[in-house]
Amino acid sequence: MSVDQSNVDVCADVVARAKAAGAEEAEAYLESLTTRTVDARGGALESVTTARAHGVSVRVLIGGALGLASGTDLDSSGRADLAEQAVRLARASAPDPARVLPDPEPVPSDDLAIYDPSLSELSLDDVLDLLTRSERAAFATDPRIDAAHIERFGQAREQVVVVNSRGVSASTISTLCWLSLSVIAREGDDAQRGYASLVGHGPGAIDPDVIGYRAARRAVTPIGGAPLPTRRASVIFEPDVIAELVRGLAQALSGDAVVKGRSLFTQRADGPAWPGRTVGSTAVDLIEDGALPGAPGTLPFDGEGVPTRATPLIQAGVLQGFLHNCESARRAGTTSTGNGVRGSYRGLPEVGPMNLVLRPGTRAPAALVASVDEGLYVTSTRNVGGINPVSGDYSVGASGRRIVKGELAEPVSGVTLAAPMLELLANVREIGSDLRWISGTGGYVGSGTVLIDDVTIGGR
């Protein structure tokens, strides 16, 4: 792996230009990307998208007032324009003492296992082979699998650079690839789609057989399903399903949301402090760790150049703390946890997770099922903003299988699940040993299967 020094120089130049244009503090953040996305079906290529792309944003502070400008034009006039635009915006902006840029901190030199050189050696034929194997694995799983819907393999090699006027100068290169498969199952008039994906830093993380099997299982499970009668019962959530809840929880654990009154964990005038309070059952351990070697969201530093680290959020059901970037940390009177995350080079570093891990338990998912007398095993949910980090409400559409006397019974579809998030956490009975990584908007989640008691199932 080699870091392209010219991109570090570009950032240093942008910072210098911003200072010259009147900025008191300035920061340049750059992403430079080589990417390929391949779609196929039935063993044949459908489309291949390739690109080399880059972009830079400059964040400036003048008397605590912020301006940010981003663009893709990195020649000399483009850099000058960005610096000037950012300064101009800062001059129209309200001052805020919490706006700060970080001082340099040593970035640990541990091998984070985020760069796999073998990814760039993957030929188009290799990719087509992976996609085709995933499709075959789906067909082999169940005769009701009728067709592949979407097969997509993506790969990227990305350099990220952060340089600021306080001496931060950080650069890293990582690789990432993912394979996603969506298949259609049919029986009679009923048709259902199932989706699965895997993500990792290299091709070794992509097992097409696992993807095919999971996509097929999720497609066939609700076939012939009907709603259950409305009831309260134990519900088992597969990892992909619980990941959505964990992300919703992480939004509420954002120090920015907390301090600005946009979280269910915002301190009430008359209430006790949240950290130290019990918010879940003793089975619940939630950790954010942006420096976890080999995990998909891992990077040595965050979007403002602060080293990433492990931050316990909930331990044995007790709330430990919140996630912070430099700004939210300043407001809350603490230090950044290295969670200033940029959705792209265009945006500000917002508080967010990189790798959230719900600590797995010791028993396999089958043991969890066996321990439920009457309930629902959920293989997929549809979340449409029904996970609300402010009110704490959780409400989604769901499908899966009914559980009767410890065994999976008839298929269920068209039901809804609803409960306050904290009630769900308090009712977590057990977490399975089957930890896996789930990608999605709002950070990677590592979780096993989760059993929660007393959830309201809305049906007929």
Next chain:
Amino acid sequence: MTTGPSPALDPALVERTLAEALATGGEFADLFAEDKRTTTFGMEDNRLDRLQLAQDRGVGVRVVVGSVTGYAFADGWGEESLLSAARAARDVARGDGPSGQPVRLVAVGTAIGDQPVRPAERATILERAALVERANAAARAAGPLVRQVTTRFSDMVQRVVIASSDGILATDERRVVQLMVAVTAERGGVRQIGRRARGGQTGLELYDTFSPEELGRDTANGAISMLDAVPAPAGTMPVIVSNGWGGVLFHEAVGHGLEADHIERNSSVYAGKLGERVAAPIVTLVDDATIPLHRGSFRVDDEGVAGQRTPLVVGGILEGYLTDRKHARALGLATSGNGRRQSFQKLPLPRMTNLIVEPGTSTPADILADTPSGLYVVSLGGGQVDTTSGQFVFSVTEGYLIEGGRLGAPVRGATLAGDSFSVLARVDAIGDDFALDPGLGNCGKQGQWVAVGVGQPTLRVAELIVGGTASGPNGASGGG
């Protein structure tokens, strides 16, 4: 702030790029060049302190050979960007066709008609910042229960050049503004958030008619009223969806299933059903890109095809699908001008523009009075559908119980679930109060986000599954 000089793209260079793209035997090639500037003004904690400018300029070139598409994109509009994208795209899609055919482009009229009166990007920073400050002040004036107010204004101007090897050369300018307000209200440990927005493909004149103060006040009052919300009922019941943004129910439940990629892949419940009854006879659905200045409208789509009004369901009968060029060709259908993309970094997909439910003859008051119990939905938080099974789900962001034909308490934590055929078959009353949404919609598909509009009158669905934590009007709870 001034915008930079409008970038020019020499038609001769575009012709050369397309010829280069076809040099290894491609059958079809096109180019999408985009220059976009977005300025955002954000305010929170009473501080206007998030001012951001994003400038994106780039080009994507597509080459098609048989069923294989090669696509490549590059930053900038320079000769090197265009030609390197053309070469990268054709490397994937090599064909046996004649190579090196010259391409001759003819500019198609984009009839730049409805343009903003006061384009936002030409207004001063202070004038735009004032919109955010006015909305914030009005929301905070709604009372001490208001705990936090977040307001954001953004204006975007997108210049596109679209050309294809069959001779189309289209250029257009699209301008979008949006003012968004989010209010957190709190009382006794109960916290609720309300969000509203007002926007369109207009200039700042929009906010002369719909004032930022009104938006701020309404959002705050909505959040405050939700503090009295009771847990939503769970079970099957009649649902009335009020006019305007409520149309997003049909965008999700029906519209996505009519997009031609799902038809071609046989992954829609509507595949093979043209000419069949798919809805109650009172239902007519139309996709309309031609509504002046509305959020989902355009003069040409992202493949250079003119925006159109496309009847989808007429009197309950399925009459049409939404196509882009690729899927129109694959299915032997006409192009309906629905090829859209998030940016030059993406291939186009068939997408909705503004999805419209045509008005009926009932009055909204009669529809409510005629409903003994159920749920009255004012605002939906968006939804999701599996086009293959037709199953969809929505979160209700503002809803009320219906008790004896009148509005009761607001409800919290409700979702709506159902399937495409049932919801359309069970529409049993449609009002005469058609309204467009206030210009806030975004739709995501395969990771691509585009601006969309919806419109509908107040209507009733005789039966939908409502998910909540309280027992429903039919008394189903526990057991069984």
